[in-house]
Amino acid sequence: MSAMLDHVVGELLSLQVRLLACRERLAANTDSEALHDLRTTTRRLRSLIRPLRGLPGIEQLEDAARAMGRLTTPMRDREVLDAHLLERGHALAVHPLGQQARAFASVADSAELTRLLAILDASPSFLRSAQREGLLPKPGAHVEKRLRKQWRKLREGLQDPAHDRHRLRLLIKRVRYGDEAFPQLDHAGKKLRTLLKRAQGDLGDWHDRLQWLLQAEQQPQLAAYTPQWQQELQTLEAKADKTLERLGSALAKRRH
Numbered sequence: 513m514s515a516m517l518d519h520v521v522g523e524l525l526s527l528q529v530r531l532l533a534c535r536e537r538l539a540a541n542t543d544s545e546a547l548h549d550l551r552t553t554t555r556r557l558r559s560l561i562r563p564l565r566g567l568p569g570i571e572q573l574e575d576a577a578r579a580m581g582r583l584t585t586p587m588r589d590r591e592v593l594d595a596h597l598l599e600r601g602h603a604l605a606v607h608p609l610g611q612q613a614r615a616f617a618s619v620a621d622s623a624e625l626t627r628l629l630a631i632l633d634a635s636p637s638f639l640r641s642a643q644r645e646g647l648l649p650k651p652g653a654h655v656e657k658r659l660r661k662q663w664r665k666l667r668e669g670l671q672d673p674a675h676d677r678h679r680l681r682l683l684i685k686r687v688r689y690g691d692e693a694f695p696q697l698d699h700a701g702k703k704l705r706t707l708l709k710r711a712q713g714d715l716g717d718w719h720d721r722l723q724w725l726l727q728a729e730q731q732p733q734l735a736a737y738t739p740q741w742q743q744e745l746q747t748l749e750a751k752a753d754k755t756l757e758r759l760g761s762a763l764a765k766r767r768h
Contacts, residue, residue, distance in 0.1 A: 516652035521636045527557045528632050539620035541613040554580045559689035563658035568642045576628040583624045587615050662687050670760035681715040707759045714752035721745040
């Protein structure tokens, strides 16, 4: 067995345990971070398997993880907005906290999570069987090629004068999480990892304001915050662009 396959299988098993724990926390409503941890774990799973696209069984697992993200994104967006309002001293959040238990329970009992866990449970043995049958030729080289392609797309996107911040945010997340999923390949040094994290954070703050402004158009109780969010949006946009410029310069010096 290849060292890369051993790494992938070990990570799949670890992520399965974490997802099962998240499901129980959601079902019992034990803490407010359960949903966030579920999403973080699902994200780590997607980052692990994305470079494996084209190999047997990966498409089904990636589709199940993607569906989990679609289910939980609106809930997480509401949590972030509520936390923002409460932090600013607004005791009345937009979404009552009493809804949390019902929302968490619905995720724990969802068809999406059930399907994801079932496919994930079968994936390690399926990959081992595929390897024995010669259906996984050089998985290490396959992963390396895919990760290099992600880096190239990000570098090209940053060099584009008409770059789309939404797309760059997605590309940065893929590169950063791919680096975390396969640390043995060491595609990013400490300085570059710091820049990637900063760029993702800056773009995330900018993206939050965009989303809140859109919500304010549909929810009258948010209208009072519109001027402040518009001002913050402009400030955060300028801040993100400076970080992206630094990231682009750093990537331009890379050999691959």
